[in-house]
Structure formats: structure tokens, C-alpha cells
Amino acid sequence: MVLIPALIAASIAAQPAPPTEPPPAPTTDAVDPLTARVDDSAAQHFAQLWRDTDGKPTADQIEERYLRDGGRGVEVFTPYRIRDAEHLAATVAKNPDLYRNAVERCLPWVADTNAELRASYLALRGLLPDRPLPQIAVVIGAGNSGGTADTGIQVIGLEVLCRLSPTRESFNGKMRQFFAHETVHTFQPRPSAEARKNPLLASALVEGVADYITDVVTARIPDAERDTWARAREAQVWRDFQHDAAIVQAGMGSDGNATPKAEAAYGRWFGNAGSPPKGWPSELGYWVGMRIAQSYVAQAKDPHTAIDTLIDAADPAAILSDSDYGNDFAR
Known part of the structure; x- marks a missing residue:
């Protein structure tokens, strides 16, 4: 069993700590x-x-x-x-x-x-x-x-x-x-209580915001081959992500442990460099988070404030909602 806060913390490579600790x-x-x-x-x-x-x-x-x-x-x-x-x-x-x-x-x-x-x-x-x-x-x-x-x-x-x-x-x-x-x-701060409610989305924002800012300051999208592959399938990628995010959420125990099914769903998006799901590029969760970040900044009145909000990511669900990401995809 894996602690859900540790799944998020591993994305930023920090040792697990109380989620409200600054x-x-x-x-x-x-x-x-x-x-x-x-x-x-x-x-x-x-x-x-x-x-x-x-x-x-x-x-x-x-x-x-x-x-x-x-x-x-x-x-x-x-x-x-x-x-x-x-x-x-x-x-x-x-x-x-x-x-x-x-x-x-x-x-x-x-x-x-x-x-x-x-x-x-x-x-x-x-x-x-x-x-x-x-x-x-x-x-x-x-x-x-x-x-x-x-x-x-x-x-x-x-x-x-x-x-x-x-x-x-x-x-x-x-x-x-x-x-x-x-x-x-x-x-980036430690994962917040709100982030722990949706570990897959929180991890996507942790890594995707870092990739988004990398693109901004270097003018190079991280992993261009992954980007090309995912853009051609974006609607399906987003549906798969939402499906697995729900599995991870459902697999959270009151003690913070994750079920094997939740761990497997999480592992389709993170922690699979060099051994991704068949037919997928590695670490596809980074790309999903980057696309949410891009959409969030595009929707914002003040992009500088938006980027600060993305870095802190105190409420991943609110960021996703405000980004309008995925709303145009066919159901």
C-alpha cells in the first residue's frame, strides 16, 4: 500500500510531510x-x-x-x-x-x-x-x-x-x-488538503506547471514527441485521465492509503519513465497538467497572477474549473 500524500510528494521529490505544513x-x-x-x-x-x-x-x-x-x-x-x-x-x-x-x-x-x-x-x-x-x-x-x-x-x-x-x-x-x-x-509548497482530494490532478499540476513554465522560459516544449502524440488524441487522453482520476479518488482510504487498483491507475500517468502503458508515451500526466496550465493562463485576465496561482496550486479542482480545459471536447 502507498500513502496518497506520498504519491503527490513523489512528484516533487519531497519527503512526505504533513500536508498543511508550509x-x-x-x-x-x-x-x-x-x-x-x-x-x-x-x-x-x-x-x-x-x-x-x-x-x-x-x-x-x-x-x-x-x-x-x-x-x-x-x-x-x-x-x-x-x-x-x-x-x-x-x-x-x-x-x-x-x-x-x-x-x-x-x-x-x-x-x-x-x-x-x-x-x-x-x-x-x-x-x-x-x-x-x-x-x-x-x-x-x-x-x-x-x-x-x-x-x-x-x-x-x-x-x-x-x-x-x-x-x-x-x-x-x-x-x-x-x-x-x-x-x-x-x-511549490507541500500538497494542500484540497490537493489530497484528487491526487492524480494534483500531481498533474505539480509536474505540468513545471513543464509549462519550462516551455515559457526556454521556448521548447518538454518532450516534443509526447506532445505530438498526445495532441493528436487529446480528447481521448482527457477522458482516460478523468476516468483514472476517479479511480484514484475512490481508492483513497481514510488512513491515506491507496488500493492496488488506485495505484495502478495513478501509475498509468506517473512513475513510468521508460515503461509506459503499451502504445503510450512516458509520464503522460505531465502533458495533461501542462495543457491545463496553458488553458488556465489563456483564460486569465492577469497572466502573472495566474502563474503564481498555478505554482501554489492550493486548489487543483478550482484551477481546472477556471481553466475551462476539456469543455470543448466531444463527449
């Missing part, structure tokens, strides 16, 4: 978009360990030389991702080429993405001048996450982005996308 104050200094830089020190420590052990680090070595003093980036990336030294050591042993590629091919490219970071941050500062920009860390994870965020910091899993980027140009583009998307997650 986010803690940032623990890092404000970042200047003109001088922002990617901190790759943790990834460099892993790379040195990789070289010293001929690509075969033990769990004890990973704990001593990487996890123990890996900094806040590794700390944030450990729950749900790295998990522990034993898990990371086993993953490295099973996928040596993945880590060799990250260390030898992509890590040397990271420093050159500072320009991408600054461009993204200048755009975000212009769009959201009152929101503090987070620190950026690049780490080596367990091959299961490209990035996550916590208050005041976003963390990127280098080995995953490297796997998704066959060329230096594509790597720079992926990094710029993650710089924008994960930054939005650092702005």
Missing part, C-alpha cells in the same frame, strides 16, 4: 542569475572513486568517499533515488557502461552548461522576480531519476541525463530543460 525557509544564499554556476563537486568525487576502483566501487567505498560527505545535493538525492550505498554499488555493478559514460563523456561537459543555467535563470527572474532562485548540484544517482528539488536547491542525476543525450548539443538542451523544470519545483 515549506521551510531557504537554507542557501540567494543565487544571482548572472553568476550562477552548476556545482559538480559531488559528481567529481564519484568520478575519482570510479577511476580509483577501475569502475568497481564497493558499498563501503561509496559510503566513505561519496555519500558521507557528498553535500546537500547527495543528501537530497538519497531518499527514493540513491537509497543507500548498497543499492548504488549494486546498480553501478549492473550497469558499468552507464556510469563510464557519465564519468568519461558527460561530466566534462557540465561546466559548459553554466551558460545554459544563466540563460534559464535570467528568464525565470524576469517571469518570477520575487521567487528566490535555487542552488544547482549535479550528482551521480542510481539510474532512476534525472532530477529532483528541495527548498533552495535542485539536483540533477548526471548518469540519467547522459543516457538521454547522445550528443553534446542534446546534453546542453536537456540540462537547460531541467534547470527550468526543477527550479519550479523549489517554488
Whole structure:
């Protein structure tokens, strides 16, 4: 069984917390978009360990030389991702080429993405001048996450982005996308009581708003192939989403647990990168949330206020209603 609040929290990669708890104050200094830089020190420590052990680090070595003093980036990336030294050591042993590629091919490219970071941050500062920009860390994870965020910091899993980027140009583009998307997650509060009433919709807004703002500040729709596929089937996608949202809602117990049927319905839209439902693109819930966000801003009298409302997403049902999204689709 899975806690419903944890399903939502996993979308923003935050550890579960009481849903009414406000986010803690940032623990890092404000970042200047003109001088922002990617901190790759943790990834460099892993790379040195990789070289010293001929690509075969033990769990004890990973704990001593990487996890123990890996900094806040590794700390944030450990729950749900790295998990522990034993898990990371086993993953490295099973996928040596993945880590060799990250260390030898992509890590040397990271420093050159500072320009991408600054461009993204200048755009975000212009769009959201009152929101503090987070620190950026690049780490080596367990091959299961490209990035996550916590208050005041976003963390990127280098080995995953490297796997998704066959060329230096594509790597720079992926990094710029993650710089924008994960930054939005650092702005989002913990799930509200209203969000817990419709976990699938709440998760769609958490991820879809981040993708919407990424599109605004980079002029690139995240996952263009998914966008093309879904736009050609938008009415059916929306009907399927509503159907599964009702299943998830019905499967919520009074103790906050989800039934297996609810978990399966949720999993059709999230948490399926690389293994989506047959015939579907991965993580289709991101796209649904992005389309709701686009419609919400288009309907708003003041788009700046609308974007602030979307980031906070205190009442997902009201946002959906005010967006008019889906009202024109044939029934």
C-alpha cells in the first residue's frame, strides 16, 4: 500500500510531510542569475572513486568517499533515488557502461552548461522576480531519476541525463530543460488538503506547471514527441485521465492509503519513465497538467497572477474549473 500524500510528494521529490505544513525557509544564499554556476563537486568525487576502483566501487567505498560527505545535493538525492550505498554499488555493478559514460563523456561537459543555467535563470527572474532562485548540484544517482528539488536547491542525476543525450548539443538542451523544470519545483509548497482530494490532478499540476513554465522560459516544449502524440488524441487522453482520476479518488482510504487498483491507475500517468502503458508515451500526466496550465493562463485576465496561482496550486479542482480545459471536447 502507498500513502496518497506520498504519491503527490513523489512528484516533487519531497519527503512526505504533513500536508498543511508550509515549506521551510531557504537554507542557501540567494543565487544571482548572472553568476550562477552548476556545482559538480559531488559528481567529481564519484568520478575519482570510479577511476580509483577501475569502475568497481564497493558499498563501503561509496559510503566513505561519496555519500558521507557528498553535500546537500547527495543528501537530497538519497531518499527514493540513491537509497543507500548498497543499492548504488549494486546498480553501478549492473550497469558499468552507464556510469563510464557519465564519468568519461558527460561530466566534462557540465561546466559548459553554466551558460545554459544563466540563460534559464535570467528568464525565470524576469517571469518570477520575487521567487528566490535555487542552488544547482549535479550528482551521480542510481539510474532512476534525472532530477529532483528541495527548498533552495535542485539536483540533477548526471548518469540519467547522459543516457538521454547522445550528443553534446542534446546534453546542453536537456540540462537547460531541467534547470527550468526543477527550479519550479523549489517554488511549490507541500500538497494542500484540497490537493489530497484528487491526487492524480494534483500531481498533474505539480509536474505540468513545471513543464509549462519550462516551455515559457526556454521556448521548447518538454518532450516534443509526447506532445505530438498526445495532441493528436487529446480528447481521448482527457477522458482516460478523468476516468483514472476517479479511480484514484475512490481508492483513497481514510488512513491515506491507496488500493492496488488506485495505484495502478495513478501509475498509468506517473512513475513510468521508460515503461509506459503499451502504445503510450512516458509520464503522460505531465502533458495533461501542462495543457491545463496553458488553458488556465489563456483564460486569465492577469497572466502573472495566474502563474503564481498555478505554482501554489492550493486548489487543483478550482484551477481546472477556471481553466475551462476539456469543455470543448466531444463527449
